[in-house]
Amino acid sequence: MEIKRLLFLLAVFLLHMKLSQMSPVGLVCDGRLIQKYITEARDLENKASHCEELPLLQHPVHLPLVGFSLQEWRRKANQGKRQEVLQDLSELVNATAMVQEEFPEGCTFGLLQQLFERASFLLLYLQNFVGQELDAAWQQKGACQLIQERHVRTVFQTYKQLVQGKLRFLFLDLQKGTCGEQGDRLAAAEVQHPPSPAASGGQ
Numbered sequence: 226m227e228i229k230r231l232l233f234l235l236a237v238f239l240l241h242m243k244l245s246q247m248s249p250v251g252l253v254c255d256g257r258l259i260q261k262y263i264t265e266a267r268d269l270e271n272k273a274s275h276c277e278e279l280p281l282l283q284h285p286v287h288l289p290l291v292g293f294s295l296q297e298w299r300r301k302a303n304q305g306k307r308q309e310v311l312q313d314l315s316e317l318v319n320a321t322a323m324v325q326e327e328f329p330e331g332c333t334f335g336l337l338q339q340l341f342e343r344a345s346f347l348l349l350y351l352q353n354f355v356g357q358e359l360d361a362a363w364q365q366k367g368a369c370q371l372i373q374e375r376h377v378r379t380v381f382q383t384y385k386q387l388v389q390g391k392l393r394f395l396f397l398d399l400q401k402g403t404c405g406e407q408g409d410r411l412a413a414a415e416v417q418h419p420p421s422p423a424a425s426g427g428q
Contacts, residue, residue, distance in 0.1 A: 276336070
């Protein structure tokens with residue numbers, strides 16, 4: 226089962242690379258691509274709200290608390306930021322897979338599958354880009370705060386908040402050392418136009 230999951234994740238990664246036709250730094254340096262993922266995350270949450278009335282999950286899942294303070298975020302070291310986002314994505318992918326088991330068909334399953342594929346791609350891309358996987362010592366520190374959740378729609382809300390919050394700002398940090406003058410321009414534009422409170426607030 227684990228081998229099949231890894232092969233599936235690899236297929237997802239290769240598919241998205243082909244579809245976007247991007248270079249290894251494309252997603253980070255091209256602000257249009259991260260904006261595309263933000264828009265898709267919002268669309269997924271909106272579509273999920275129009276699915277049939279959903280029962281509570283029989284088995285609660287653990288979701289990362291992805292809300293953050295922008296001031297605190299800026300004080301963190303880049304390695305800590307990367308590990309934090311990697312762990313948030315990893316926990317979200319695992320939780321989404323568990324939720325799918327309770328919704329093997331219907332409107333919700335298809336949306337969960339899309340969320341799983343996109344979150345898995347971002348996890349693999351980030352690991353590949355920074356050459357870094359989850360550090361066991363970091364995980365033991367409890368850096369990723371988790372909450373038990375039984376509402377399916379909260380999974381979509383968490384993904385949207387993570388993409389338009391921590392992930393967006395992590396890419397902004399990565400741009401500074403990767404994208405040259407383009408990265409400096411993107412960073413300056415982000416400082417002048419920070420996200421709305423909804424993007425970086427708590428859950």
